[in-house]
Amino acid sequence: EVQLVESGGGLVQAGGSLRLSCAASGFTFDDYSIGWFRQAPGKEREGVSCIVTSDGRIYYADSVKGRFTISSDNSKNTMYLQMNSLKPEDTAIYYCAAGEPLDFLRPGDFGFWGQGTQVTVSS
Numbered sequence: 001e002v003q004l005v006e007s008g009g010g011l012v013q014a015g016g017s018l019r020l021s022c023a024a025s026g027f028t029f030d031d032y033s034i035g036w037f038r039q040a041p042g043k044e045r046e047g048v049s050c051i052v053t054s055d056g057r058i059y060y061a062d063s064v065k066g067r068f069t070i071s072s073d074n075s076k077n078t079m080y081l082q083m084n085s086l087k088p089e090d091t092a093i094y095y096c097a098a099g100e101p102l103d104f105l106r107p108g109d110f111g112f113w114g115q116g117t118q119v120t121v122s123s
Contacts, residue, residue, distance in 0.1 A: 001025075001026045002024075002025070002026040002027050002098070002112045003024070003025045003026050003114075004022055004023070004024050004096045004097065004098060004112060004113060004114035005022070005023045005096075005114055005115070006020060006021065006022050006094065006095065006096045006114045006115065006116060006117040007020070007021050007023070007117060008020040008021050008117060009094060009117030009118045009119045010118075010119070010120070011120045011122065012086055012119075012120070012121055012122070013086075013121070013122050014086060014087055014088055014121055014122065014123050015085060015086065016086050016121075017082070017083060017084045017085075017086065018083045018086065018119060019080060019081065019082050019083070020036070020080065020081040020083065020094055020096075020117060020119075021078060021079070021080055022034065022036075022078065022079040022080070022081075022096030022114060023076075023077065023078050024077045024078070024079070024096075024098065025077060027098070027112075029053055029072075029074050029077040030053040030054040030074050031054070032053065032098040032099060032100060032112075033050055033051065033052045033053070033098070033099060033100065033101055033104060033110075034050070034051055034053055034072065034079045034096065034097070034098050035047060035048070035049065035050035035051070035096070035097050035098075035099075035101075035104065035105070035110060036048040036049045036050070036070065036079075036081045036094060036095070036096060036097075037094070037095045037096075037097055037107050037110075038090075038092035038093065038094045038095065038119075039092055039093050039095070039116075040091060040092040040093075043092075045095070045107045046061065046105075046107070047059075047061055047104070047105025047106060047107065048060070048061050048064055048068065048081070048094070048105075049061065049064065049068055049070040049081060049105075050070070050101070050104040050105060051070050051071070051072050051079065052104075053072050053074055053079075058070055059104040059105055061105060063089075064083075064090075067083065067084050067085045067086075068081060068082065068083050068084070069081070069082040069084075070082075079096065081094070083119070086119075086121045087121060088121050088122070088123045089121075090119060090121050091119060091120050091121050092119060093116040093117070093118055093119075094116060094117050094118075094119050095113055095114055095115075095116045096113070096114040097110035097111075097112060097113045097114070098110060098111070098112040099111045099112065
């Protein structure tokens with residue numbers, strides 16, 4: 001059974017940092033691309049970052065380039081998102097997802113999803 005479990009969300013002041021983790025099980029980790037997505041109330045779910053675990057290719061949304069860093073530990077089937085210089089507009093539920101996408105930041109191209117973890121950035 002495929003499972004993706006996010007952790008590491010919380011409340012942080014603007015300018016602060018958080019590190020999110022995504023623990024995967026039930027499939028071969030490096031057979032899939034693993035991505036981070038987020039959804040704020042009343043807004044569409046959007047891609048944040050994605051890593052192709054087999055070869056390390058990485059993609060970022062323009063809004064987080066230079067602030068967020070994605071990485072993976074394939075031996076632990078775990079992916080991370082280091083978030084620095086956080087802004088109030090980063091506030092959202094953050095989801096981990098796995099798939100074989102054509103578009104690496106498009107939510108509809110990913111088939112397996114975690115339950116999400118809340119990130120709140122105060123001003």
